[in-house]
Amino acid sequence: MNGRFVAVVGPSGAGKDSLIAFARERLEAGGNVRFVRRVVTRVADGGSEDHDSMDDASFSAAEQSGAFALTWAAHDLRYGLPIGLEDDLRAGRVVIANLSRAMIPALVARYPDTVVVNISADRDVIEQRLARRGRETAASIQNRMERRVNDRLPASTLEIDNSGPLDIAGTRFVHLLEDLAGQGVRG
Numbered sequence: 001m002n003g004r005f006v007a008v009v010g011p012s013g014a015g016k017d018s019l020i021a022f023a024r025e026r027l028e029a030g031g032n033v034r035f036v037r038r039v040v041t042r043v044a045d046g047g048s049e050d051h052d053s054m055d056d057a058s059f060s061a062a063e064q065s066g067a068f069a070l071t072w073a074a075h076d077l078r079y080g081l082p083i084g085l086e087d088d089l090r091a092g093r094v095v096i097a098n099l100s101r102a103m104i105p106a107l108v109a110r111y112p113d114t115v116v117v118n119i120s121a122d123r124d125v126i127e128q129r130l131a132r133r134g135r136e137t138a139a140s141i142q143n144r145m146e147r148r149v150n151d152r153l154p155a156s157t158l159e160i161d162n163s164g165p166l167d168i169a170g171t172r173f174v175h176l177l178e179d180l181a182g183q184g185v186r187g
Helices: 016-030 056-064 085-090 101-110 123-133 138-146 166-181
Strands: 004-009 033-035 068-074 077-082 094-098 115-120 158-161
Touching: 004 016, 004 085, 004 101, 004 166, 016 033, 016 094, 016 166, 056 068, 056 077, 068 101, 085 094, 094 166, 101 115, 115 166, 158 166
Parallel strands: 004 094, 004 115, 033 094, 115 158
Antiparallel strands: 068 077
């Protein structure tokens, strides 16, 4: 495959979805960059990421039929990346998706040229963001704060701190994607 997979990872509340949306607004019309819409076994509610929803039975059936390039479970939900992303990779595009850090080894095994971008933010910023979402209890937020999976990330992982204004981290992310799209990627 001629394209590059960009895996956006980081703890809940670091602002992955905000950075992806920031970049999507600036790049998607460009042609060489595609943003993958995840399938999640959670009803879309406007307060969470923009995603396609499936119930557990439909998700399992789609998984069995080969509809996903990659699937995983986290926080009592199931997630999948549609297999169609491989069409974009074959066409030489940069493909961006929000992934669980725990899935990076499987992703890199499937797409060896993957670029991993770890989004981080100060602990107090993350806690405030999680509390504002209103989807979790204080205990659940603490459990998320204690989760450590960075040891699964490749040494080549790029880091973006999203503790401050979105446009600072967002602009850095956009420049990274533009650089990748300009490295011989064909649309």
